Amino acid sequence: MMLFKRLRIPFLTITCSGVILVLGKLILAPNSSRYTAKPFVFPSEVPLAQWQSLHSQSLFTPIVWQPNLMTSRNYQYQQNNLSLDIEMRYLVPTNGNVQELLQIYTTLPASAQMRQQEEVGFYYLLVDEQQAHLSSCINPRGKTTVTEQQFTGNGNRHDLQLNRLLPWLMGEVQLRDRRCLWTHLSISVENTSPSEAYQILEKAWFSWYQWWQPRFPKS
Structure with missing residues (x-):
């Protein structure tokens, strides 16, 4: 009880200061909340270990389909007789639901296997008659996600930090960063089994993520 009494005043001081800062932002700079993501251009070439670029x-996508699509690009690679196709879409804002994105942009079956790699995050694996696919959302901070719950949870852990408070008050960033680099890899299963194709996709995906995560578009 005594400890609570000693901490009560500092706690109330911090809380009141936070409220005053937020109110000051809303009163003095109401337009700063109208955040617009900075333009981003995908590089024409991205290195991928053990693959030849x-x-x-650019991917053509009607704007009426997805107004939060900032930009997109398709990359093609070759390894011996294998061809790898990678589609990148920069979405701002998004709820991070990869299943919904697949329904909007593809005709792939709804069923998908969710996998997790500890150092990378979550991703979906799925297959149709001709190709095996891997799909996931690269986040501005933290690991990759595929569901809205994972996307929101990752944001809660990495966005709500004290070092982001001042940039938010200045209108430079959104407190909740709801951007995503949606990545979709595909490879033919004509001369290989789905399980073997999945292993190839996963290896390429881990390398792809390691290149992109530190190069996520600046907010």
Whole structure:
């Protein structure tokens, strides 16, 4: 009880200071909450270990489909007789639901296997008659996610930090960073089994994530 009494005043001071800062922001700079993500251009070439880069091009997507799509690009790679296709889409804002994105942008079956790699995060694996696919959302901070719950939880852990309070008050960032680099890899299963194709996709995905995570678009 005595400890609570000693900590009560500092706690109330911090709480009141936070409230005053927020009110001051809303009164003095109401337009600062109208955050707009900075323009971003995907690089024309991205290195991928053990794969030869062939070419890349912008993806055509009608804006009416997904107004929060900032930009997109397709990358193609080759390894011996294997061809790897990677589609990147920069979404701002998003709820991080990869199943919904697959329904909007593809005709793939709804069923998908969720996998997790400790150092990378979550991703989906799925297969159709011709190709095996891997799909996931690279977050601004933290690990990759595929569901809305994972996306929100990752944001709670990494966005709500004291070092982001001042930039938010200045209108430089959103307190909740709801951006995502949605990544979709695919490879043919014509000459390989789905399980073997999954292993190839996973290895490529881990390398791809390691390159992109520190290069996530600046907010």
